[in-house]
Amino acid sequence: MQQYIRNNDKTLMEEYIRFLSIPNVSTDTFNILKNAAFIQEMMLRRGIKAELLTGTTQGVTPAVFGEIKTPGAKKTIGFYAHYDGQPVNPKQWSEGLEPFKPVLITAPLESGGKIIGPYKNGEAINPGWRIAGRGAADDKAGVMAILNAYDALVKTGKRLKVNIKFLFEGEEEVGSIHLYEIFKENKSKLQADAWIIIDAPRHASGRKTVVYGVRGDVNMALTIYGAKRPLHSGNYGNWAPNPALNLVQLLSSMKDEQGQVLIKGFYDDVTPLTETEKKALAQIPAQDALLKKELGVIAPENPERSLVEAIMLPTLNINGIQSANVGPMASNIIPTKAEAVLDLRLVKGNDYKRQVEKVVAHIKGKGFHVVEGEPTEEERSKYPNLIKVEVKHGYNAQRTPMDLPIAKSIQAAVQSTTKEPLVLIPSMGGSLPLYLFEEILETNVITVPIVNYDNNQHAENENVKIQYLWEGIETIAAIMQIK
Amino acid sequence: MQQYIRNNDKTLMEEYIRFLSIPNVSTDTFNILKNAAFIQEMMLRRGIKAELLTGTTQGVTPAVFGEIKTPGAKKTIGFYAHYDGQPVNPKQWSEGLEPFKPVLITAPLESGGKIIGPYKNGEAINPGWRIAGRGAADDKAGVMAILNAYDALVKTGKRLKVNIKFLFEGEEEVGSIHLYEIFKENKSKLQADAWIIIDAPRHASGRKTVVYGVRGDVNMALTIYGAKRPLHSGNYGNWAPNPALNLVQLLSSMKDEQGQVLIKGFYDDVTPLTETEKKALAQIPAQDALLKKELGVIAPENPERSLVEAIMLPTLNINGIQSANVGPMASNIIPTKAEAVLDLRLVKGNDYKRQVEKVVAHIKGKGFHVVEGEPTEEERSKYPNLIKVEVKHGYNAQRTPMDLPIAKSIQAAVQSTTKEPLVLIPSMGGSLPLYLFEEILETNVITVPIVNYDNNQHAENENVKIQYLWEGIETIAAIMQIK
Numbered sequence A, B: 001m002q003q004y005i006r007n008n009d010k011t012l013m014e015e016y017i018r019f020l021s022i023p024n025v026s027t028d029t030f031n032i033l034k035n036a037a038f039i040q041e042m043m044l045r046r047g048i049k050a051e052l053l054t055g056t057t058q059g060v061t062p063a064v065f066g067e068i069k070t071p072g073a074k075k076t077i078g079f080y081a082h083y084d085g086q087p088v089n090p091k092q093w094s095e096g097l098e099p100f101k102p103v104l105i106t107a108p109l110e111s112g113g114k115i116i117g118p119y120k121n122g123e124a125i126n127p128g129w130r131i132a133g134r135g136a137a138d139d140k141a142g143v144m145a146i147l148n149a150y151d152a153l154v155k156t157g158k159r160l161k162v163n164i165k166f167l168f169e170g171e172e173e174v175g176s177i178h179l180y181e182i183f184k185e186n187k188s189k190l191q192a193d194a195w196i197i198i199d200a201p202r203h204a205s206g207r208k209t210v211v212y213g214v215r216g217d218v219n220m221a222l223t224i225y226g227a228k229r230p231l232h233s234g235n236y237g238n239w240a241p242n243p244a245l246n247l248v249q250l251l252s253s254m255k256d257e258q259g260q261v262l263i264k265g266f267y268d269d270v271t272p273l274t275e276t277e278k279k280a281l282a283q284i285p286a287q288d289a290l291l292k293k294e295l296g297v298i299a300p301e302n303p304e305r306s307l308v309e310a311i312m313l314p315t316l317n318i319n320g321i322q323s324a325n326v327g328p329m330a331s332n333i334i335p336t337k338a339e340a341v342l343d344l345r346l347v348k349g350n351d352y353k354r355q356v357e358k359v360v361a362h363i364k365g366k367g368f369h370v371v372e373g374e375p376t377e378e379e380r381s382k383y384p385n386l387i388k389v390e391v392k393h394g395y396n397a398q399r400t401p402m403d404l405p406i407a408k409s410i411q412a413a414v415q416s417t418t419k420e421p422l423v424l425i426p427s428m429g430g431s432l433p434l435y436l437f438e439e440i441l442e443t444n445v446i447t448v449p450i451v452n453y454d455n456n457q458h459a460e461n462e463n464v465k466i467q468y469l470w471e472g473i474e475t476i477a478a479i480m481q482i483k
Helices: A002-020 A031-046 A140-155 A179-185 A243-252 A275-283 A288-295 A352-365 A377-382 A403-416 A434-438 A466-480 B002-020 B027-046 B140-155 B178-185 B243-252 B276-282 B288-295 B353-365 B377-382 B406-415 B435-439 B466-480
Strands: A050-053 A063-068 A077-084 A103-107 A115-117 A131-132 A163-167 A193-197 A209-211 A216-225 A314-325 A337-346 A368-370 A388-393 A423-425 A445-446 A463-465 B049-052 B064-068 B076-082 B102-104 B115-117 B130-132 B163-169 B195-196 B209-210 B216-224 B313-326 B337-346 B369-371 B386-391 B422-423 B445-449 B463-467
Touching: A002 A131, A002 A140, A002 A466, A002 B209, A002 B386, A031 A063, A031 A140, A031 B049, A050 A275, A063 B076, A077 A140, A077 A466, A131 A466, A179 A434, A179 B276, A193 A403, A209 A445, A216 A352, A243 A314, A243 A352, A243 B243, A243 B313, A243 B435, A275 A423, A314 B243, A314 B386, A337 A352, A352 A368, A352 A388, A368 A377, A388 A463, A388 B386, A403 A466, A423 B276, A434 A445, A463 B049, A466 B435, B002 B027, B002 B140, B002 B466, B027 B049, B027 B064, B027 B163, B076 B140, B140 B163, B140 B466, B178 B386, B178 B435, B195 B406, B209 B406, B209 B445, B209 B463, B216 B353, B243 B313, B243 B337, B337 B353, B337 B386, B353 B369, B353 B386, B369 B377, B406 B466, B463 B466
Parallel strands: A077 A163, A077 A193, A193 A445, A209 A423, A368 A388, B076 B163, B076 B195, B195 B445, B209 B422, B369 B386
Antiparallel strands: A050 A063, A063 A163, A103 A115, A103 A131, A131 A463, A216 A337, A216 A388, A314 A337, A314 B313, B049 B064, B064 B163, B102 B115, B102 B130, B130 B463, B216 B337, B216 B386, B313 B337
16 A cells, blocks of 8 residues: 555645645635535546535535445445635735645744745655645545545455445534534435544644544523613722623632532533543543643643543533723723623533533522523513523534444554554544434444644644655555455 | 893803813814813903913823912812813714704703704703703813802902912813823912812702712733633643633632622721711712612612712722633634733722732732733743733822811802702712822812713713703802802
8 A cells, every 4th residue: 555655646646736726615615616526526536426415405515425335245434524624814824825725845834844835746755745735634635535545445456345435525614514414314325334534633642543532512602781881980880780790700600720610410411431441541642741831831720630531521611701891992880791602512421402501500590590682671670680691503422432343443444554552532622513423324433533733723824744644545445444 | 149140141151152162072182272272261251360281291281270369368269170071972972962063952862852952142041951062061061160150259249258279171081191290390389278179960869069089090900821822622621721710710709799809908998987977978868779770780789788888998890801702703712811900999098009919919819920921931831820910000099078177168158059958978989080189289179069960971962951050150159258
């Protein structure tokens, strides 16, 4: 396989550069459809019949689907990646880099890397170089590596033993808003023993990584109301209630100084870790010291808890707070309202609606009356403490048992491509709606990240290390060959 | 005096309308100087020689000063008002009202009042009407009533027994930024047994009011720092410290749920109220029930404490808070910093620097290390909790003892103009740098408000009730006649 890649690296690069040159911001429908068409052509060139899957509502960005049936196969493995990317602000990119004019660089520019320039067809490639451009890592790398892994197997005459399915989504960066519909509408087509998500970066240690779950997520917006109009802080201060004070007292009551959430039952539904999961966690190379240095903090919320341990718990995070103004716009007033946005990350066992209910019960327990909108005169005349609670779209966590036979086969396949031990992560800290694979398709889902950790995902100067692309192809090809 | 006003009301109105037609936003120097010139002319017409007082720095808006020496006088009484006004946003004014095109209205438009139109010279005046325009109440009314009170005394052949001084400031609404200089430079010129501040509204009950003090004030801006860059709340939440959480915990530790400030020694320096002050407080007509209804709140911070009692205490108010974003701009991040602006009102006995020190000691006691600016690498590597504390310009409270002979004379003079008992207020809730009269001029200062309570001071549709102007002239004339 390595030999195949060495012999074909220029061709792989030429095609990938063309792919990255098509702008792919999720909301840029015109270009997004061009990307879908380009993927269809890539599949066609590899002998995979492609079709576009949509949902029932109008205007759903299509997912590109394809299938390879292997005579006598007992299993089906699906491979998922997404071809859309995060919004770009070209001004934030370094000079010489543009989101959709991919160039080669020797290393991240932030660490002293140099710009080599656009790839000239036929030019020799140093696998230590990187390709810089939106989507280079997240997640056109997934599409590229999946299709080339299959192609490499065919071209090198390897015989497949499983059926293979391909699914490339175009709305991941806007929250996979129609994935539910697409799954519902195409349930039988998408049946598989497992879907492999090729997305996210390998562990910061550089070791190959298998991830078995993601956290769920739900957001809550809180608005506490005070007097109907802003009040002079001299004439009314210390008498009229201050919603900013009420908010800080409420939020403060939710979490102690060790970062432990104080809301009743907050940790109750958590599915305990299995022995295998505990063991995997213990073996994840610790990054805490490095991270602290990079981030300029010397103590985490709870100094007793490592990052990998923290990630296995549900969280309550303050995303933002606002009440009146700070800085030059601040004035001596009692604000009329105070707002906060909370982010609740969920782990296996949590139900996002139940988790929200616990927070609401806590708020009510602190003497607040929950209103639906701007308080009415009647509400104001009845209740001393008024709060609006808005719950945003949420979803549950997903976690595949590491001991499942198919999970073990996949792990073994990835391990077969490297001498270093794998990093096995029971759950990522972040959230993706992977529960849909479990709940709608009733299948298993495992994430196999292939790109480098320092890829500037979602940000300016996004890049992928070429060596990681080649290794990704090799990893995926190994998974495609399981029995 | 009432007869004199009835006979001259049209002339008084004509001149006042011309005065109000000159824009007077403090920062509009061109027009502010026109106002100063207009006041000089008003004084000249009344036989008062006027001069402009400035400080030592360039560009100080002049205060207009004048003096009447009374042969054989043993006392000197000064009268202060300010001729500048708050900024205006004409779009916020009701249709038919413009800040600097004063019109007559039958009542506040918000309460169903009608616009009569601009005053037509010679037209009969209903004292129940109001004049709407910026400065009509705050505080050109003071300038108008002071000069016309003196004029009325002269025209009606009353013999003065005291010397009278006049001082009209042009920078009050921007914090009397040069009053210190003006006082320092003109200390002997400004000597008096008492200065009477004609500003602010009479008590909401409509009764005539004498105010003996104002609170001091100082602002503090706090910034708590987290990681150097915004962090993904899934990948780092519950591990990386969240400055918004640290801020709500810190602020929450400063005040309990009854509005009591928990900072050590916060109430220690407060000069206890005298028996006279306590008695005066007890006799202030309670407005709490009315205010609660108007403001749409049913419980004050401390339900046991009335507004007038609250005002006699130092406060700690949250003017504003901000960390990252709320609303549509919120995202799932751990913010890099969290900011709050605090307003500390001070009462007699408090020193603003000492009050700030107590807050800083509290912050340090909560484990924060105070930095001067954006934390350095070294600070980040040494201290877990970093906070920047900025202290804005502050000043102390002023409170004249109610039992002082001069204070009693003034009170008696005001009482002589009304059958209803006065409202005697030991200290207003708001702040003005009246301590300068005590500290620089070494004199006494008493505030005698003359305008109606519902005058929309500092806001759109500012207005003054004509009857209150006439009564103001009468009140001031009575004070000018003390022995």
